[in-house]
Amino acid sequence: MEALSQYRSDSSDNESDGGQTRTYAAPVVRQYKVDTAPDVISQTPEHNITNYIAPGQKKMYYNMPYEMLTQPLVGPSDKDGEFSVRARNMTSGTAEEQAVDENTFRRQERLFRQQGFANNPTIGAENEIIGNKSAEPRAQKAQRKAKGDSGVIDGENAYVGPWAQFEGDTTGQTCGPTAEQLAEYEERIAQADTVDAAQSGKRSKTKGVTSYAAGQDERTLFHGQSERDYQGRTYMHVPSDLQRDVSDQTCYAPKRLIKEWKAHANGVSAIRFIPHSGHLLLSSGMDGLVKLFDTHASLKQQRTYIGHAKAVRDVSFAPNGETFVSSSYDTFSKIWDTETGACKQRLSASGAVPYVARFHPDDENTVLVGQSDKKIVQWDLRAGEIVQEYNQHLGAINSLTFFDANRRFISTSDDKSMRVWEFGIPVVIKLVADPAMHSVPAVALHPNQKWLAGQSMDNRIVVYSAGERIKPHRRKEFKGHLTAGFACQPAFATDGSMVA
Numbered sequence: 365m366e367a368l369s370q371y372r373s374d375s376s377d378n379e380s381d382g383g384q385t386r387t388y389a390a391p392v393v394r395q396y397k398v399d400t401a402p403d404v405i406s407q408t409p410e411h412n413i414t415n416y417i418a419p420g421q422k423k424m425y426y427n428m429p430y431e432m433l434t435q436p437l438v439g440p441s442d443k444d445g446e447f448s449v450r451a452r453n454m455t456s457g458t459a460e461e462q463a464v465d466e467n468t469f470r471r472q473e474r475l476f477r478q479q480g481f482a483n484n485p486t487i488g489a490e491n492e493i494i495g496n497k498s499a500e501p502r503a504q505k506a507q508r509k510a511k512g513d514s515g516v517i518d519g520e521n522a523y524v525g526p527w528a529q530f531e532g533d534t535t536g537q538t539c540g541p542t543a544e545q546l547a548e549y550e551e552r553i554a555q556a557d558t559v560d561a562a563q564s565g566k567r568s569k570t571k572g573v574t575s576y577a578a579g580q581d582e583r584t585l586f587h588g589q590s591e592r593d594y595q596g597r598t599y600m601h602v603p604s605d606l607q608r609d610v611s612d613q614t615c616y617a618p619k620r621l622i623k624e625w626k627a628h629a630n631g632v633s634a635i636r637f638i639p640h641s642g643h644l645l646l647s648s649g650m651d652g653l654v655k656l657f658d659t660h661a662s663l664k665q666q667r668t669y670i671g672h673a674k675a676v677r678d679v680s681f682a683p684n685g686e687t688f689v690s691s692s693y694d695t696f697s698k699i700w701d702t703e704t705g706a707c708k709q710r711l712s713a714s715g716a717v718p719y720v721a722r723f724h725p726d727d728e729n730t731v732l733v734g735q736s737d738k739k740i741v742q743w744d745l746r747a748g749e750i751v752q753e754y755n756q757h758l759g760a761i762n763s764l765t766f767f768d769a770n771r772r773f774i775s776t777s778d779d780k781s782m783r784v785w786e787f788g789i790p791v792v793i794k795l796v797a798d799p800a801m802h803s804v805p806a807v808a809l810h811p812n813q814k815w816l817a818g819q820s821m822d823n824r825i826v827v828y829s830a831g832e833r834i835k836p837h838r839r840k841e842f843k844g845h846l847t848a849g850f851a852c853q854p855a856f857a858t859d860g861s862m863v864a
Contacts, residue, residue, distance in 0.1 A: 507531050549583070582671030582698065584705025588664070599658060599666050600686070600703045602641040606660065615857035623663045627655050634678050634853075638685040638702075646688060646702075648676035654690050656702070669700050671707050678720050682728045689731055691718035697733050699745065713741050713750060722764045722773075724787070732773070734761025740775055742788075754790045756783065762805040767813060767830045774816065774834070776804045782818075784834055794834050806853040811860040819845075819852050825863065 464485055476482035481495030508530055512523040592598055628649030638644040643660035654669040654676055672692035681688045687708065691697045697718045699709040711718075716735040724730040731743045740761055742752035759778030766773045772793070774784050780803045784794035804818035809830065815837070816828040825842035829835055842863065845852050855864050 549585075582669075582700075582707035584670065585668045586666070586705070587668065588662075588666060598703055599644065599656075603643055603660055606641045606643055613858060615859045615861055617862060623659075625657055625665065627657075627665055627668075628653065630675070633676060636679055636681055636688075639681055639683060640685065644685075644702075646679050646681065648679040648690060650675040652676060652692065652694075654679055654688075654700070667705055669705055669707075671698055671700075672696065677718075680720075680722050682723045683725050684728060687728065689721045689723065691721045691733065693717050697721045697731070699731075709745060709748065711743055713739075719761055720764055722766070725766055725770045732764050734764050734775060736760045738777070740764065740785075752788060752790060754785055756790075756792050757781070762803070763807045765807045765809055765816065767809050767816065769813075774807065776807060776818065778803055782807075782828075782834075796828070796834055796836075808854040808856055808863070810856055811858060817854045817856070817863055819854050825854050 469485070472482040472485065476495060479495075479497075481493050481497040484492040484494050486492075509524070509528045510521075511525050511528055513521050514523045516522045588599075625647075628647065628651055630650035632647055632649050634648045636646045637659075638646070643658065644666070645657045645659045646654065647657070648654050652670075652672040652675055654672075655665060656667045656669070657663075657665050669690070672690065672694050674693040676690050676692045678691045679688055681702075686702055687699055688702055689697055689699050689711075695712050695715050695717055697711040698707050699711070700707055711721075711731070711733065713733070713735065714737065716737040716739070718733045718735055720734040722732050724732070729745045731745060732740055733743065734740050738755060738757045738759060738761070740754035740757075741750045742754075743749070744751045754775070757775065757777040757779055758781075761775055761777050763776045764773055765775075766787075770787070772784055772786055774782055776782050780797065780801050782796035782804060783792045784796070785791075786793055802821040804820050804826065806819040808817045809815075810817065814830055816830045816834075818826050818828065820826045823843060823845055825845075827837040827840040829837060856862070857864075
């Protein structure tokens with residue numbers, strides 16, 4: 365620009381206008397400085413975050429002054445107040461575990477239950493002790509009994525060697541009524557039979573345990589030699605050859621009779637296999653007794669449950685098989701312990717006869733009871749009271765069957781109808797009824813949960829779909845039985861290929 369302002373030609377110097385010399389002034393040039401990049405990060409040392417060294421850093425990728433190398437560490441610290449130098453376990457850094465694992469929790473729980481103290485589970489207080497560490501331990505280590513005298517084979521101080529039991533261990537010992545109690549029981553039964561024979565004019569021909577008077581305590585009778593084997597296991601133990609998955613097992617029609625039991629004095633009203641394994645069979649009879657049989661190993665009668673004053677109409681196992689419920693015409697439904705034979709609970713509602721009782725498949729503390737007064741009552745065994753009633757039937761309830769992942773159940777009645785209920789809601793969501801329809805006193809669910817088979821009183825087994833819509837399958841029906849009563853009950857094979 366300066367060269368441009370000083371530029372003059374020779375002709376211009378010599379030009380004159382009226383004898384005067386023309387002079388040109390230099391142009392004014394203004395200079396501007398334009399910076400379009402704004403200040404994003406302050407250049408002050410206290411705000412320069414790029415000059416800090418991370419804890420544990422061993423390499424520097426640029427030269428740093430001494431002041432920056434010796435400045436104090438900044439950042440989050442661990443639970444001990446120190447800067448963590450552990451490796452990252454997530455993108456943004458190191459995350460500490462804030463939950464106690466299952467093994468540690470169970471170990472501390474067991475320690476507190478046995479010794480009375482344990483470590484504090486609060487985060488940051490693991491070194492503290494909860495409880496009284498100086499108190500006496502709650503559970504002492506079990507001590508073995510003496511080995512005995514090697515010269516004594518049987519009786520007191522007999523030699524048991526290294527197989528001696530621990531103090532207080534009852535494994536392998538016979539439990540149940542003593543010989544004196546059994547003798548007293550048999551004498552009482554004989555007296556009752558004599559009184560009954562005198563009243564009827566003839567002596568009773570029934571053998572065994574068949575008498576029970578209303579108001580007496582429930583009792584049981586074990587028929588084997590020992591309730592436990594050499595390993596301390598009862599008949600509830602599932603045999604090893606049955607501890608396998610049978611869902612893909614192929615079933616065949618039976619070809620020969622293996623065993624026949626003649627245990628009940630009168631007719632048999634219901635039989636039920638124990639869930640999952642099926643090595644035990646439970647039967648209820650019109651003589652007021654419930655009996656248990658071994659169907660796998662010994663094929664013998666194992667136990668008799670005595671507690672009903674009248675005929676037993678139905679029995680049903682709990683989902684785990686440890687308990688079962690029996691329904692009788694004496695207006696009582698009773699919960700029994702399968703292993704010990706003890707009566708755990710008595711259920712009775714307004715004097716109505718319980719015709720059928722079923723445990724909820726997912727809750728062993730809930731029992732549905734169908735009664736003669738047209739109601740279905742739902743019992744909570746923990747509270748011992750009725751928590752719900754389903755009362756829209758017009759006749760006595762005959763069967764209860766859960767389906768649809770146990771969210772719904774279907775009930776049949778003498779009113780020749782089938783009603784579908786949402787469990788816990790006393791409103792019918794589906795009514796199956798037809799003028800030409802007969803009563804269906806028994807219903808079975810197919811293993812694939814898609815079909816329901818019911819024994820109709822017109823000598824047919826009718827089939828219904830068990831999906832969202834309950835409707836009859838017209839092309840699937842089975843004929844052949846002459847249904848004279850309520851004894852015919854359908855049942856499916858485990859693979860669902862056959863119905864009996």
